[in-house]
Amino acid sequence: MIHQVDESLKEDKEAIMGFIQNNKNDVSELYKKISCSYYLKETVGEAQIKEKFSFVFGLDSLDGDYERFRELRTLVEIQNKNYELVLQESFVQNDSMILSISIYSIFLFGLITLGISFVNLNISKRLWLPFYAILKRIESYQPGKNKDLKFKGGTIDEFKILSTTLNEMSSRIDKSFANQKKFIDNISHELQTPLMIAKSNLELLFQQKKIDVKTAELYSRLDANLGTMKQLNNSLLLLSRIENEQFSDSEKIEISGIITDYLNQYNEQIDAKKIQVETTFNNEIQISMNPVLAEILIGNLIRNSIVHNDKSGDLLINISGNIMEISNTGPHVDIDPEMLFGKYVQFGKSENSTGIGLSIVKEICNYYCFTINYKIIGKAHVINIQFDTSESL
Amino acid sequence: MKVLIVEDEKGLLKNILTYLSGENYVCEATDNYAAALEKIYINEYDCFVIDIMLGANSGLKLIEEIKQRDNDGGVIIISAKNSLEDVLKGLNLGADDYLTKPFHLSELNARIKAILRRRVNKGYNTIKFKEIAIELNTEQVLVNQTRVDFTTKEYQLLLYLITNKGKVLSKQSIVDHLWPDEHDFYSYDFIYTHLANIRKKLSEAGCKNYVKTVYSIGYKFN
Numbered sequence: 001m002i003h004q005v006d007e008s009l010k011e012d013k014e015a016i017m018g019f020i021q022n023n024k025n026d027v028s029e030l031y032k033k034i035s036c037s038y039y040l041k042e043t044v045g046e047a048q049i050k051e052k053f054s055f056v057f058g059l060d061s062l063d064g065d066y067e068r069f070r071e072l073r074t075l076v077e078i079q080n081k082n083y084e085l086v087l088q089e090s091f092v093q094n095d096s097m098i099l100s101i102s103i104y105s106i107f108l109f110g111l112i113t114l115g116i117s118f119v120n121l122n123i124s125k126r127l128w129l130p131f132y133a134i135l136k137r138i139e140s141y142q143p144g145k146n147k148d149l150k151f152k153g154g155t156i157d158e159f160k161i162l163s164t165t166l167n168e169m170s171s172r173i174d175k176s177f178a179n180q181k182k183f184i185d186n187i188s189h190e191l192q193t194p195l196m197i198a199k200s201n202l203e204l205l206f207q208q209k210k211i212d213v214k215t216a217e218l219y220s221r222l223d224a225n226l227g228t229m230k231q232l233n234n235s236l237l238l239l240s241r242i243e244n245e246q247f248s249d250s251e252k253i254e255i256s257g258i259i260t261d262y263l264n265q266y267n268e269q270i271d272a273k274k275i276q277v278e279t280t281f282n283n284e285i286q287i288s289m290n291p292v293l294a295e296i297l298i299g300n301l302i303r304n305s306i307v308h309n310d311k312s313g314d315l316l317i318n319i320s321g322n323i324m325e326i327s328n329t330g331p332h333v334d335i336d337p338e339m340l341f342g343k344y345v346q347f348g349k350s351e352n353s354t355g356i357g358l359s360i361v362k363e364i365c366n367y368y369c370f371t372i373n374y375k376i377i378g379k380a381h382v383i384n385i386q387f388d389t390s391e392s393l
Numbered sequence: 394m395k396v397l398i399v400e401d402e403k404g405l406l407k408n409i410l411t412y413l414s415g416e417n418y419v420c421e422a423t424d425n426y427a428a429a430l431e432k433i434y435i436n437e438y439d440c441f442v443i444d445i446m447l448g449a450n451s452g453l454k455l456i457e458e459i460k461q462r463d464n465d466g467g468v469i470i471i472s473a474k475n476s477l478e479d480v481l482k483g484l485n486l487g488a489d490d491y492l493t494k495p496f497h498l499s500e501l502n503a504r505i506k507a508i509l510r511r512r513v514n515k516g517y518n519t520i521k522f523k524e525i526a527i528e529l530n531t532e533q534v535l536v537n538q539t540r541v542d543f544t545t546k547e548y549q550l551l552l553y554l555i556t557n558k559g560k561v562l563s564k565q566s567i568v569d570h571l572w573p574d575e576h577d578f579y580s581y582d583f584i585y586t587h588l589a590n591i592r593k594k595l596s597e598a599g600c601k602n603y604v605k606t607v608y609s610i611g612y613k614f615n
Contacts, residue, residue, distance in 0.1 A: 192474060
């Protein structure tokens with residue numbers, strides 16, 4: 001900055017010197033060339049002043065303020081007399097110029113930045129469009145479902161590669177999912193015959209004339225376990241039939257009717273455990289679903305709430321809006337609500353329970369897009385189902 | 394009374410024949426379609442027990458053949474649990490009843506006898522055992538001509554015991570008969586209660602105790 005002003009002063013000095021040496025009289029010519037103010041002073045005696053830069057304060061002729069000036073003093077010889085040439089240039093003027101230049105630069109820079117980012121944003125928005133489409137598709141991806149829906153990468157190579165990879169991956173997942181379904185289906189199907197033969201063999205053994213006490217106990221345990229195996233196998237078959245969507249036909253179902261039927265049907269158990277049943281139907285839930293699945297859904301929930309109830313416990317069933325809530329008292333269990341509906345999770349310890357009933361409930365809810373929730377309120381275990389009454393399947 | 398059993402699983406077929414051997418009807422058996430067809434053309438049967446999974450849907454074809462021959466013998470379908478569509482087809486073809494594997498042999502025996510009874514008695518239908526008489530149409534039980542009131546489950550249990558008289562019925566088989574597909578829900582306690590009631594009501598009506606307990610296994614009507 002100082003350097004710049006000094007340079008300009010030096011240039012002005014050269015111009016004045018040139019003017020003096022050429023001895024021209026036209027001063028206007030000179031004023032065009034120089035930007036600073038100057039004056040000449042006669043020096044007395046031997047002046048030893050060499051070129052010297054310094055800061056001085058002086059009155060600015062333009063606005064009448066005291067301002068900082070840069071001053072150059074030098075010696076010139078005119079007609080054998082020594083004169084001191086003093087050149088002054090306002091430093092502040094330069095300062096404000098720099099400030100305004102800076103402001104303009106910043107403004108310009110900002111404008112450019114804004115422009116670039118606007119263009120960038122627009123381009124990237126269009127650029128990432130296929131990416132967001134892929135993301136959305138991943139979010140909605142469910143193994144074994146919407147197999148015809150493929151990932152699409154648009155025109156961008158990288159996304160094309162990503163889509164191809166995802167397509168391959170999802171088809172691998174679908175395949176292994178289908179295999180797993182088929183495996184369960186096959187296993188439970190194939191198990192029926194050996195189970196049948198084992199059971200019938202045992203039944204023949206029961207007919208033997210003399211069975212001693214120990215053998216009888218062994219037979220009986222064998223019988224009970226074969227019974228459990230049969231039940232498990234039936235449940236697995238049912239699960240795989242639901243997963244394979246073999247219950248597609250539907251009709252209008254009234255939920256409260258099924259609840260009442262099951263409560264009547266399970267009267268014996270309710271009496272045996274002295275369970276207090278209370279039903280509150282604020283309205284009727286009418287829904288279009290498969291009648292068999294509707295019965296399995298309600299039946300399993302009511303069975304579950306009886307089996308895991310306390311002696312002389314409570315069983316409350318409440319319908320309001322499109323929500324059915326079944327709440328029963330029961331021993332406290334440390335179980336993650338998310339885990340409750342998993343396959344083979346034992347809800348408490350009940351001797352005759354295979355623990356698969358609730359996972360069937362969950363599977364039916366998934367199939368019809370019902371929301372199912374489990375929570376513990378005080379001593380009560382509460383399961384509520386929000387039916388999707390809007391959709392007619 | 395003649396019953397034809399068609400089942401391709403040889404081990405099971407043998408067990409069925411052994412179990413039903415002491416009954417008051419004659420069983421014939423075969424494990425393939427061709428032999429079964431031959432038997433249908435030569436003999437007259439009162440009841441057919443047919444495994445519907447007899448390879449390439451030939452079980453259904455067999456039912457068709459039976460019905461086409463104007464044979465009025467009853468048909469019981471044996472099927473796998475996951476082939477209910479085939480069962481429906483079979484019932485539409487004129488089959489009377491069905492059982493899904495795995496079933497109890499005592500259950501099969503009860504179903505066969507129900508069909509044979511319907512065929513013989515046509516209309517008036519009574520089972521008699523000494524001083525007990527069960528009227529099937531009205532579901533009434535008479536002891537020495539006096540009516541004894543039973544609940545539905547008690548009636549079903551008594552009928553099941555009498556139908557399988559002389560055979561040991563396991564508690565498991567009774568649970569499956571009274572509450573099909575509810576195995577994990579009904580403990581044996583419910584059988585004890587029902588049986589205690591049956592015994593009490595029968596003895597109050599002056600009936601001897603024919604229901605014997607077989608230790609740890611189950612019960613036998615004798």
